[in-house]
Amino acid sequence: MTTSVVFIHGLWIHSVSWLPWRQLFEDRGYHTLAPHWPGDRDTVAATRADTGRLLDVGVDEITDSYAQVVKDLPNAPIVVGHSFGGLIAQKLLDRGLAAGAVCLSPAPIKGVRAVPLSLLRSSFPVLRSPANKRRTVALTERQFAYAFGNAISSEESEQLYNELTIPSPGRPLFEASTANFRKTSPTAVDTHRGDRGPLLLIAAGQDHTVPSVVVRGAHQLYVRQGAPADLRTYEDRGHSAPFDHGWLEIAEDTLAWLGEHDLKP
Template structure:
């Protein structure tokens, strides 16, 4: 019996990047008959350049918390005419898992998600790629913007220098250190024993900031035999997976998974 009966999709954006990266996905899913939304984070409306021009003194963004961010998406979803399919990337993937844990969707797809608590992200490449956003010994009233060199390692490893520079210009925006620190607290907690709607976790074999091994541990943390929990690793995909030339491979797999459930 099919359990995913919604034709509404909400895309949840991760850290460091503009929500506009979902626009090709929106168009593609809409061509398949879905109604889609990709709401920006609070204080992140505008182009990547416009938001970078505010850095590092955008105090409202700097003071945004993970709890407020989760509530932002939860409140958006509650206003929709039907429960949606929730699809998130990176930190947005973790938020997707949390929203599903709260019973706010009919299905969840977490693409290269940051692991929720209590899964501990101990992989060295994750620590190297992501520790700066915690802003240790820096003001929490200042935002953090990922440098090109960190972007090359964390998101766009394996791509040409020209592609890396272009993607940085088009996507990278300032980030709240407070949100990042929230990922280490109970605000990021998921009850892995709680029954849930169908959930798919997608990973990439060449992702540095969220390695496939981390996503696999995240998947294996679920202890709900009566709930559909699936895992898929794509070979040769880095963390910029949403905008790689091959992004439709993931999109088509997700659409097929939705149809099968």
Template structure:
């Protein structure tokens, strides 16, 4: 089956934010004839981000969650469909999307501002500055990590008006498992770049600090030109909050058009 014939879409959420970041995307894709799901990570199924923040820092179930377990939770969703779905992920969700694609479980995949798989070392300064606290080095993994508003401003919503930054923080920012973050540096984040796969689109944004353009280009270049479709698109003026910026529909339209061609 071609991607253009698929009607099921699984949205994969990244770290630090609620799965409700996909709400508008789901509605928009559904208006185009797709069936969509955007399942939360295990232990993140609260109705609001505030409810999850109120559990900080002593939510031990979330604190002990691993990257393998998050990946497995999405694989279970993907396999629940009678046919392979389209998988679209953002940030760490973009990494998980590539893992799902690499296991031949998606008819096509889109990784939006992706965290790099193992084998693409993220040495870019802004990536290290934006993400190193989430690793919680020399701190207990029995406690979760919550990004401060100051760090949110740098990592997600840079260049946006202050009131919009605050509103986005209140609506979407949630505690995170340091164990999951550390998993991105282990074999849990490994894929076989040389393996043939279904079509993959990687996107980046010129303002992104967590996954800057240079890092996304290096992920794209890591895939060999072996006959599998791997495309890359850079969007001007997008930061890591790309799913919620006023320009999100332009990005969604580009992705929809790309899907229609594959």
């Protein structure tokens, strides 16, 4: 029986960022996919050149897109997501569509109260204008260096910016930022469920975009309400952790965790 792993990228990063993970996981016997968000093109350059299809794409549209990919697979896959991809991974697990989920620096689910200053600063390029809710927004190199590249060298940050970044829809950030002020929200996840697959939340101690306190807040929601969830923190890592020079350590640890939970090929 084939065990599939679906990789889900976050805001401002193209799915090509998962190529090293895909190669490693396939070498270990998994079948892997890294689908695009609705509106993304096949390459970084093509997505930068045509952002029209990304307008007004929100969390529900992204989740539904991945749900369709998952439903087309012969068995429920493992989902691995970064940033907003980590939020999407939790929603897929909540829907019963995934055998397990690994969420790296996941965007906050509804109910997480921590709002550190660095999170606000990282989100400011989008949230500074209400009109951005229905626009796409691209980060400048300097904004990327703060939000993603603060724990790596300026040279590596510049390289990652040039190779991986794409404009992204602003709507998901507006949905996340207002979630706790609304009765319902696309970022809501049922943290009471104990009948779902295993969940691993990964925090990065130097992360400006999703600080570790935000990830711990999500973990506490699950634990307090009786739903199993594991938490690991890499104290010296930033938001670029899944695709910078140190990606292999986290990927190998993820494989080990999957093995501990019998999510093996």
